[in-house]
Amino acid sequence: xxxxxxxxxxxxxxxxxxxxxxxxxxxxxxxxxxxxxxxxxxxxxxxxxxxxxxxxxxxxxxxxxxxxxxxxxxxxxxxxxxxxxxxxxxxxxxxxxxxxxxxxxxxxxxxxxxxxxxxxxxxxxxxxxxxxxxxxxxxxxxxxxxxxxxxxxxxxxxxxxxxxxxxxxxxxxxxxxxxxxxxxxxxxxxxxxxxxxxxxxxxxxxxxxxxxxxxxxxxxxxxxxxxxxxxxxxxxxxxxxxxxxxxxxxxxxxxxxxxxxxxxxxxxxxxxxxxxxxxxxxxxxxxxxxxxxxxxxxxxxxxxxxxxxxxxxxxxx
Numbered sequence: 001x002x003x004x005x006x007x008x009x010x011x012x013x014x015x016x017x018x019x020x021x022x023x024x025x026x027x028x029x030x031x032x033x034x035x036x037x038x039x040x041x042x043x044x045x046x047x048x049x050x051x052x053x054x055x056x057x058x059x060x061x062x063x064x065x066x067x068x069x070x071x072x073x074x075x076x077x078x079x080x081x082x083x084x085x086x087x088x089x090x091x092x093x094x095x096x097x098x099x100x101x102x103x104x105x106x107x108x109x110x111x112x113x114x115x116x117x118x119x120x121x122x123x124x125x126x127x128x129x130x131x132x133x134x135x136x137x138x139x140x141x142x143x144x145x146x147x148x149x150x151x152x153x154x155x156x157x158x159x160x161x162x163x164x165x166x167x168x169x170x171x172x173x174x175x176x177x178x179x180x181x182x183x184x185x186x187x188x189x190x191x192x193x194x195x196x197x198x199x200x201x202x203x204x205x206x207x208x209x210x211x212x213x214x215x216x217x218x219x220x221x222x223x224x225x226x227x228x229x230x231x232x233x234x235x236x237x238x239x240x241x242x243x244x245x246x247x248x249x250x251x252x253x254x255x256x257x258x259x260x261x262x263x264x265x266x267x268x269x270x271x272x273x274x275x276x277x278x279x280x281x282x283x284x285x286x287x288x289x290x291x292x293x294x295x296x297x298x299x300x301x302x303x304x305x306x307x308x309x310x311x312x313x314x315x316x317x
Contacts, residue, residue: 007048013038014045065309069302072313073294076276076301077101083282083307090282090305095123098280098303102207105276106133106165110204113141113266113274114158115244116176118209120280120303125157128164136167139199141206142244142265143176172196174264176245177226181261188264200266203274210281211242212289230259241289243271243279243298250288252295271298278303287311 013031016022017038024042028035045051057063062080069078081097084090102124106112110133115121140158155171162169174193178184187193213231226234226245237257238249245263247255254268271277277298281290282305291312293299 007050010041010045010048011050013041014051017042018051062306062309065306065313068313069294069304069309073299073302074297075294075299078301078309079303080309081282081303081305083305087283091119091123092127093305094120094280094282094303095125096127098124098207098278099127099129101278101301101303102205103128103131105205106131106136107204108133109135110137111199111202112136112138112161112165112167113200113203113206113208114138114161115206115208115265116140116142116144116157116172118157118280120209120282121157121207124207124280125160125164128161130164130166132166134166136162136165137170137199138162138165138167139170139196139203140172141196141200141203141208143172143174143263170196170199172264176263176265178262178264181258184262184264193264200270201273203266203270204276206266206271206274206277208243208271208277208279210279210286210290210293211245212286213239213241213247214285226259233257234259240292241286243268243293243296248292248296250292250295252292252297254296268296268298276300280304282308284308284311291315 013027016027016030017024024035024038028038046053060082065080066078069075069080079097079101081093084093098120138158138161144155144158158169158171172193174187174190178187188197213235234247234255234257237255239247239255240250241248244265246260246268249255278301279293279299280303284307287308290304290308294302294312
């Protein structure tokens with residue numbers, strides 16, 4: 001068979017498959033060619049340039065930024081949304097993308113950890129559509145007790161997410177920050193607190209926000225933020241951000257301090273052992289904290305905005 005005839009046959013098969021939408025088994029029967037040969041010739045059609053793949057990306061899809069984040073920081077997945085003119089619009093973008101991500105990746109018997117005091121995660125829950133995945137447990141991984149006017153948000157995160165998924169909620173009935181290490185020890189002995197904490201090592205997925213040293217309005221209102229004096233000490237030690245109130249420096253290394261002995265929630269070591277840690281955070285104010293969090297190696301999946309993604313990729317690695 002001449003090359004011309006060879007290419008003609010390949011083009012015929014490609015036409016039947018791509019233009020006429022016929023299955024390979026049907027083409028095999030019609031042309032009398034083994035199905036494995038059909039598959040091989042379709043691959044060759046691409047190599048020969050007979051078939052060319054062209055993707056028309058929709059608005060709001062940033063393939064280059066997502067690929068850059070994934071490759072530079074070893075992420076399993078990055079999701080980059082449009083930047084926004086207002087904080088509320090940005091939260092809506094982040095929450096909507098995170099809701100789709102969670103709903104599409106949940107698996108039977110997952111144990112999902114949900115941080116508290118994250119406006120981004122609250123927006124995610126508000127954007128979620130009801131779904132049903134059997135055997136899922138949703139556990140609060142940072143103390144959610146605090147100022148009653150703000151505590152509702154922390155409780156709603158876990159309860160509402162569990163309700164939408166059809167899961168069993170497990171609350172962590174304690175503050176995120178205790179007045180002293182002794183108070184923390186007493187609370188950790190509570191059977192209901194222990195019930196939640198015992199699940200931290202069984203998590204298959206953890207959903208977290210990323211905070212700057214300066215607390216968000218939601219965290220500040222909750223009564224679970226560290227004092228101004230504590231924050232100054234953290235900044236003096238090099239802290240630039242936190243995940244679940246555990247702080248890290250610009251290089252992503254933990255900033256150890258006595259404050260760690262006052263936090264009730266999952267620690268960074270437990271998060272590192274969690275198979276899939278999804279961080280949802282954006283906004284220029286948090287760009288440095290998000291960059292440092294990526295360097296820490298704790299985050300597996302990041303949902304952020306275009307402005308932050310560009311700033312991170314244009315910064316020294």
